[in-house]
Amino acid sequence: MKMLGILKHSIRYCRRPVAANLQSTIGSTNSNKRTLDGQLDLRCTHVRHVHDDAKRVAEHESVIFRQMFDGETYTYTYLLGCPETRAAILIDPVYEMVDRDVKVAEEMELDIIYGLNTHVHADHVTGTGKLKELLPRFKSVISKSSGAKADIHLEDGAEFKFGNQCIKCLSTPGHTGGCMTYVLPEHAMAFTGDALLIRACGRTDFQEGDSGKLYESVWRKIFTLPNHFYLYPGHDYRGFSRTTVAEEKKFNPRLTLDKEKFVQFMKELDLAYPKLIDKSLPANLKCGEISKEAILGSEDVLSHMGNH
Amino acid sequence: MKMLGILKHSIRYCRRPVAANLQSTIGSTNSNKRTLDGQLDLRCTHVRHVHDDAKRVAEHESVIFRQMFDGETYTYTYLLGCPETRAAILIDPVYEMVDRDVKVAEEMELDIIYGLNTHVHADHVTGTGKLKELLPRFKSVISKSSGAKADIHLEDGAEFKFGNQCIKCLSTPGHTGGCMTYVLPEHAMAFTGDALLIRACGRTDFQEGDSGKLYESVWRKIFTLPNHFYLYPGHDYRGFSRTTVAEEKKFNPRLTLDKEKFVQFMKELDLAYPKLIDKSLPANLKCGEISKEAILGSEDVLSHMGNH
Structure with a gap:
């Protein structure tokens, strides 16, 4: 007491343990x-x-965390803050949503100092440029292998710190040549960008996309994280917000194929949607809706392959 | 070791604590x-x-939790599971999304035994009827004061259990006469339905809506929960997923008004959108888009009142 x-x-x-209470009124x-x-x-x-x-x-404040969604491009932006220093980062900010992100961070008394892109996006304009204009200390961050301009470039295995928080960087190419997965080991969280989506994955038919490489990235990097780690994707088109390593290993309809079938599947997916390539490029066009069709339509392709 | x-x-x-690393390449x-x-x-x-x-x-598995979104009606559905018994509930399932919800629960080896509605919804069809057809053990749950049919009715202060998990029920009328907020004290979570939305609240102009009552419900019930409790709303129209008691007490533009001004604001909001009432009723029409306009447009009303 x-x-x-x-x-x-x-x-x-x-x-x-209490048995289910089936009284018709519980007061x-x-x-x-x-x-x-x-x-x-x-x-x-x-x-x-x-x-x-x-x-x-x-426990709740060991890391400050907010998942935010852009309904136009189906993109998730993640705000992560250090509760002790108030230093914060945004992962994959969207240009049109920057004002929202900056306002909520201000209200939470967080100081956004970095914007990390998981890769060079083709389906929305990144918010990091706008953030640099708005916030004097702000730095843009991306993988070195992306070939993109940024204030800070990261290599595979790098440790990236904000406040007292530590991110471990895993190079996970395949969707693009420079995709990076950001892991917070202390909090059992990983931000996979478009390398791994919930029960899906990013397309591999442009921007140095390579389905064989993507398969290796997922199985050798993301799927070797502990089973209980939460995975937070770059997009979702069905209303899911997070998954776990264990779930995707077991239920991802694409990545549970063997490598050869996966490569074939990704190839057939493109054949089924040839117009997507032209519409998705050039980079920074808003093609969220088109991506949605590609994800949802993939079940047809899988069913032809006898996976369902 | x-x-x-x-x-x-x-x-x-x-x-x-590590100083921000501003090297251009971190390897x-x-x-x-x-x-x-x-x-x-x-x-x-x-x-x-x-x-x-x-x-x-x-820690991660002290309760199994997934937030799911319906982009058509901007509705959040919550899947909560007991990690020990695998008993699970859905809060505010949406008719059209039931197949998604049932599939993901199956994959997670969860047994959905209850569907809890926070209130009688006017903007989407609840999924509890369909769930009763699909799952033989499933029971629908709602507040007694809602006047709605259900297998189990809850009263203010009731404790509702699934597996080893305990929900405390708070009657929070005002948006409708029978609104209930479901609190998981052990996990610092509360599900507010439409009583409190992130930086907003539900409308109060139909279904026994009463803005004075809503104000009292929020301040006497929801805002007396501990400051760090996460609040999960019934809808969101701007891409936010959760908030805290502390944040809403400080930054909710409606509920930070005094009671008189709040009542006036809710009244003026209706005057600004007279057609909404007819379009929102009868219950179960899909009016998510209309609600979105009402939420986003409220900033104009607040600015007239000198709040912004």
Whole structure:
């Protein structure tokens, strides 16, 4: 009970297995009372532990994290912040969404100092140029092998730091020649760009795309991360927000093919959508909708190959 | 070092504050080597701690959680699972997305036994009816005060359990007469439905909507949760995925008004969009786009009131 006095927002919680309650109405004789300090009483009746709220805060704030979406191009932008120094980064910012990103970072008292691109995007304009104009300290970051201009270039195996946070850089080419996966080992998170999408992957038919290389990148780099690591993709077209290494190893309909079949699949996908290449290029055109068709339509190609 | 031998995916990580590295190219002399068991070596050079990977897995799996989006109606559906019993729930499933939700739950070896609606939706058809057809054990759940048909009705203060997980139910009327916020105290999460949206709130001009009641619900219930609790809304129209109690208390442009001004604002919002009422009703019409206009357009109303 001493802990309850120390913690401002003390909460008890239930952990005991309880059979599904199938009463038609579930009420409470203790209907939302308040604790002595005016907080809502969130205790559940089957109390086993006193919740260490201070620990929970620390855990939740070990890294500040927000996933943000651009519905026009189906692009995810990630805001990551160091809770101690307030230094922050954006991964794959979108030009049109920069004002939103800067505003929310300001409100969260975060100082965006880097913008990391996972690769040279072909389906949306990166926000890093606009961010450089808006924020005097801001630096753009991309892989050296991308061949793109940037303030900082990263090589395979590099460690990149913001505040007290550490990112490990994995070169994962195949979608483009310079794709990079950014891993936060401490937080069991990896940002895969278009190398690996949820139950899908990026196309490989332009920008030094190479389906054999992509297959190796995914299996030798991303899929050798621990099974429980969360994977956050560059895009999603079906409303998913994250996946895990374990899930994609087992259920990604493309990457669970053997290498030869995967290469064949990626080739047939292009044959099925020949107009996409012209429409996706040049870089920086907004072709999110077209990508959506390519992802959703891939099930037809897979079914021809007997995968479904 | 003994711990390293025990843990399969042992990772070291860096916590020491490191000045921003502004070298133009950041490489590594230890480019993605592998550990003895074939895992990628994710160590950062400034090692302070040996990462307790087993603890991290336990932390990550204290509740299974996926946020899913329906781009047609801008609705978030939440899949929550008990890692021990595999019992799972969906909060606010959308009719058209049920097949997606059921498939991903199957792949994650989760057994969806309940579908909880935060309220009677007017902008999309709930998926709970379809889920009852697909899953024999599935039960629909909603507040008693909603007046809606369901297998289980909940009252303010009720505790609702799935597997070893416990949800505390907070009655938060105002958007509709029967709105419920579902809180997982152990995981510092609350699902607010349309009572509170990120930097916004649900409309209050139909279905027993009452802006005075909504104001009280938010301030007396949602905003008295601990500051660090994550809030997950029923919709978002700008690409945000979550917020915190602290942020909304400070930056929600509507709820930071005093009560009188808030009521006036909600009234003026309707006057500015009179056609919305007819289009939003009857219930179950898909009016996501219209809601989007109402949210985005609210900045004009606020600016007239001198709030911006």
